[in-house]
Amino acid sequence: MFVGGTDTNSSTLEWAMAELLTNPTTMAKAQTEIKQMLGLNGFVQEPDISELPYIQAIVKETFRLHPPVPFLLPREAETDVEIFGYFVPKDAQVLVNVWAIGRDPGVWENPTRFEPERFLGKEIDVKGKNYELTPFGAGRRICPGLPLAVKMVSLMLLSLLYSFDWKLPNAVDMDETFGITLHKANPLHAVPVRRIRH
Numbered sequence: 578m579f580v581g582g583t584d585t586n587s588s589t590l591e592w593a594m595a596e597l598l599t600n601p602t603t604m605a606k607a608q609t610e611i612k613q614m615l616g617l618n619g620f621v622q623e624p625d626i627s628e629l630p631y632i633q634a635i636v637k638e639t640f641r642l643h644p645p646v647p648f649l650l651p652r653e654a655e656t657d658v659e660i661f662g663y664f665v666p667k668d669a670q671v672l673v674n675v676w677a678i679g680r681d682p683g684v685w686e687n688p689t690r691f692e693p694e695r696f697l698g699k700e701i702d703v704k705g706k707n708y709e710l711t712p713f714g715a716g717r718r719i720c721p722g723l724p725l726a727v728k729m730v731s732l733m734l735l736s737l738l739y740s741f742d743w744k745l746p747n748a749v750d751m752d753e754t755f756g757i758t759l760h761k762a763n764p765l766h767a768v769p770v771r772r773i774r775h
């Protein structure tokens with residue numbers, strides 16, 4: 578549980594920052610929303626998240642493109658079963674490729690673009706009700722850490738964006754390594770610059 582709950586959170590945060598640093602307009606919109614909400618000398622607190630729809634949309638968009646558990650956890654069919662015309666034999670191992678679902682052009686417009694705007698004004702969420710976006714799984718074995726994870730990632734991102742501007746010493750590459758969890762192949766190197774508040 579400890580590994581499952583830390584690695585996934587830090588990986589999501591790293592992808593979110595990598596996407597924002599390579600999409601400066603999105604970064605600027607996020608920082609403007611935060612500044613309007615918190616002013617210049619505020620403190621970041623958990624209830625602030627619910628007042629920041631663009632930050633929430635950034636977190637969802639990061640989960641869509643970079644689900645930390647790309648195939649969820651393996652399942653095994655207990656009996657022969659037919660689902661939507663596909664036959665799944667007893668004892669077959671079943672993996673759900675949420676990474677591919679998140680990039681399916683039949684489901685998402687401009688699937689490879691990082692566009693948090695796609696979630697604004699929409700009900701769609703990561704809570705297991707919308708099958709096009711299930712980075713935590715769905716149903717009775719859905720990740721029990723979901724509420725904590727969404728709050729932690731949002732709060733960490735909010736703190737990083739509120740307290741600092743960010744510079745890139747080198748170009749960011751978005752290469753991925755696949756395993757049970759999905760990571761950046763090369764760590765993000767970003768330099769924080771303290772925001773001047775006056």
Ligand code: HEM
Nearest residue numbers: 581582585586645646649650712713714718720721722726
């Ligand atoms: C970004 C963060 C996280 C993501 C994307 C994530 C994703 C997942 C996924 C996909 C599963 C498998 C669901 C399935 O079987 O279909 C899972 C299971 C689980 N997660 Fe998370 N998780 C995250 C954070 C956490 C945290 C913070 C905790 C604990 C504090 C946690 C605890 C667990 C546990 C105990 C299970 C196994 C549940 C079971 O088999 O019944 N996870 N998680």
